[in-house]
Amino acid sequence: MLFDDRFDRRDFLATLAALGVSNVAALKALAQDSMPLRRVPSTGEELPIIGLGSSKVISEIGANGTEPVAAILRTLLEHGGRVIDTWPRDPANDSGFGRVLAEPGIAGRPFVTTKVSEDGAAGVNQLETSLRSYGMDTIDLAQVFSLTDLYTHWPTLKGWKESGKARYIGVTVSNYDLYDELETFLASETPDFMQVNYSISERRAEERLLPLAQDRGIAVIINRPFMNGDYFRRLANVPLPDWAAASGIHSWAEFSLKYILPHPALTTVLTETSNPVHMAENAMASYGAMPDDATRQRMAAYIDAL
Ligand SMILES: NC(=O)c1ccc[n+]([C@@H]2O[C@H](COP(=O)([O-])OP(=O)(O)OC[C@H]3O[C@@H](n4cnc5c(N)ncnc54)[C@H](OP(=O)(O)O)[C@@H]3O)[C@@H](O)[C@H]2O)c1
Numbered sequence: 001m002l003f004d005d006r007f008d009r010r011d012f013l014a015t016l017a018a019l020g021v022s023n024v025a026a027l028k029a030l031a032q033d034s035m036p037l038r039r040v041p042s043t044g045e046e047l048p049i050i051g052l053g054s055s056k057v058i059s060e061i062g063a064n065g066t067e068p069v070a071a072i073l074r075t076l077l078e079h080g081g082r083v084i085d086t087w088p089r090d091p092a093n094d095s096g097f098g099r100v101l102a103e104p105g106i107a108g109r110p111f112v113t114t115k116v117s118e119d120g121a122a123g124v125n126q127l128e129t130s131l132r133s134y135g136m137d138t139i140d141l142a143q144v145f146s147l148t149d150l151y152t153h154w155p156t157l158k159g160w161k162e163s164g165k166a167r168y169i170g171v172t173v174s175n176y177d178l179y180d181e182l183e184t185f186l187a188s189e190t191p192d193f194m195q196v197n198y199s200i201s202e203r204r205a206e207e208r209l210l211p212l213a214q215d216r217g218i219a220v221i222i223n224r225p226f227m228n229g230d231y232f233r234r235l236a237n238v239p240l241p242d243w244a245a246a247s248g249i250h251s252w253a254e255f256s257l258k259y260i261l262p263h264p265a266l267t268t269v270l271t272e273t274s275n276p277v278h279m280a281e282n283a284m285a286s287y288g289a290m291p292d293d294a295t296r297q298r299m300a301a302y303i304d305a306l
Contacts, residue, residue, distance in 0.1 A: 034080045035048040035049060035050060035079060035080030035081055035283060035286050035287065036048070036049050036261075036286055037049065038219075038266065038267045038268070039267075040168070040192065040193070040219040040267060041217035041218065041219055042168070042192045042217060042218075042219070043168075043192075047082065047083055047111060047219075047267055047268050048080050048081045048082050048083065048268065048286075049261060049266070049267070049268055049269060049286050050076075050079075050081045050083075050257070050268070050269055050271065050282055050283045050285070050286045051076070051081055051082070051083030051084060051085060051111075051221070051268045051269065051270045051271070052072060052073065052076050052081070052083070052084045052085065052270065052271065052272070052273070052279065053085050053223065053270040053271055053272030053273075054085050054086050054087055054270075054272065055069070055072065055272045055273060055274055056272070056274050057069040057072055057274045058086060058089075058093070058097055059089055059093065061093045061096035061097060062090070062092055062093045062096070065096070066096045066097070066099055066100045068274065069097065069100055070100045070103060070106065071276050072273065072274070072275075072276055072279050073100060073106055073110065074105065074106065075276040075279040075280050075283070076279055076283060077105075077106065077109055077110070079279075079280060079283035079284065080283065081283050082109060082110055082111045083110070083111045083113070083221070083268045083270070084110045084111070084112055084113070085113045085195075085221070085223075085270045086112065086113060086114050086115070086130070086134075087114055087115035087117055087126075087130075087145060088114060088115075088126045088127075088129045088130045088133070091129060091132075091133055094129065094130065094133030094134065095133045097133065097134060098133050098134040098135040098136075101134055101135065101136075102135055111140045111141070112134065112136065112139060112140050112141075113139070113140060113141040113142070113143060113221075114126075114127065114130035114134075114139050114141075114142055114143070115142075115143045115144070115145035115172065116142070116143070116144055116145060116148065116149075116153050116156075116157075117145035117146070117148055118148065118149075119148065119149040119152070120149060120152060123148065123149060123152070123153050123156075124153075124156055127139075127142055127156075127160065127165075131165065137164075137165075138164055138165055138166065138167055139165065139166050139167070140166075140167050140168065141166065141167065141168040141169070141170055141192070141193055142157050142160055142161075142165075142166035142168075142169050142170075143169070143170045143171060143172050143193065143195060144157065144170075144171045144172065145172055146172055146173060146174060146178060147171060147172075147173060147178055147181055147182065147185070150171065150181075150185060154171075154185075154189065157169040168192035168193055168219075169191055169192055169193075170191040170192055170193030170194055170195060170219075170221075171185065171191050171193075171194055171195070172194070172195035172196075172221075172223070173194075173195070173196055173197070174195075174196075174197045174223050174224055175197060176197075176202075176204055179204070179205075179208070179209060182194065182196075182209065183208065183209070183212065186212060186216065186218075190216055190217070190218060191218060192218070192219060193218065193219045193220070193221055193267070194209070194213055194218050194219075194220060194221070195220075195221040195222075195223055195270075196209055196210075196220065196221075196222065196223065197222070197223050197224040198210070198222045198223075198224070198225075198260060198263075198266075199222075199224060199225045199226065199227060199231065199256050199259070199260060200231075200255065200256045200259040200260070200299060200300060200303050201227055201231055201234075201256070201303055202224060202227060203300065206263070210263060210265035210266070211265065213265045214264060214265045219267040220265045220266045220267050221266075221267060221268050221269075221270060222260055222266055222268070222269040222270065223270050225256050225257060225260055225269050225270070225271055226253070226256060226271070226272075228272070231252070231256060232252060232253075234306070235252050235306075238306060240252065240255065241302050243298075244299075247289070247291045247295050248288050248289050249291075251281065253271075253278070253281055253282055253285065254281070254285045255299065257269065257271070257282060257285035257286070258285055258290055258291055258299075259291070259296055259299050259300065261285070261286055261290055262290040262291065262292075262296065
């Protein structure tokens with residue numbers, strides 16, 4: 001990682017203090033130089049393990065302007081993250097996002113994904129629109145959204161990779177209903193990336209898909225780490241267990257992320273947020289000690305018992 005991408009220790013401690021983390025032992029345990037990286041198996045390229053989901057702030061550029069998303073993205077970059085997941089909306093909105101990607105301090109740093117989410121020719125147009133709107137010749141990762149018209153789009157994506165329009169190609173799912181179809185696809189194809197839902201409250205990917213990705217050398221992007229916010233709503237009146245702090249866990253956001261992050265299959269976890277403080281908190285969940293297997297089991301049992 002470039003030195004510029006590293007989160008300065010003084011900034012780091014100041015952000016921790018702003019988040020209310022003041023315990024000296026916790027600060028020492030958390031204080032480290034940079035966000036951990038994981039390798040993309042197909043190339044060995046390293047990516048930071050916390051990313052930004054295709055957030056509401058991106059879809060609201062038309063209404064609210066570009067500064068809200070720029071602020072979130074700067075926060076992610078300042079904390080050592082780089083991956084941002086997107087999909088094309090409308091050209092006016094997406095060209096606003098393109099202007100954010102060209103801003104000084106942001107330009108050239110994010111790892112940008114896009115998706116094809118419509119059938120047939122309309123889907124191919126979506127890819128072209130992303131490139132044009134984002135002002136990129138090459139997208140970092142082009143994905144088939146929720147396996148939409150998969151066997152039409154997959155050859156197109158392969159062509160994109162061959163011609164240099166996409167550095168990597170992949171597929172996404174975000175609910176259990178598509179797991180069997182994804183497994184069938186993986187029996188004959190090896191995408192660079194697959195995106196799958198996984199969290200402390202949605203753990204089924206552990207059974208087959210995550211081990212399969214490891215065996216096959218497929219990078220894994222995790223989505224729905226907070227079940228699109230349902231996780232927080234369910235836990236609104238539930239206290240953190242008193243043993244959580246000893247594992248470096250001080251919030252429900254950290255509780256889910258620190259459960260997910262130690263999984264050896266994952267490359268990056270996408271967190272969706274419109275709030276820079278939440279972005280910082282999510283990024284910082286990757287700093288410091290991670291729970292061991294026994295603690296992860298205890299965490300899962302605690303959630304299951306609620
Ligand atoms: N099939 C697909 O390809 C697919 C499907 C689903 C999702 N995804 C990807 O995965 C990403 C993430 O999944 P998701 O959309 O289900 O969202 P998520 O990250 O599981 O949850 C987002 C919700 O959590 C809240 N939140 C985030 N950080 C928080 C924090 N530290 N404290 C309290 N609340 C917090 C956000 O509210 P605030 O805005 O207030 O922070 C928002 O309501 C998406 O953005 C998208 O890129 C892909």
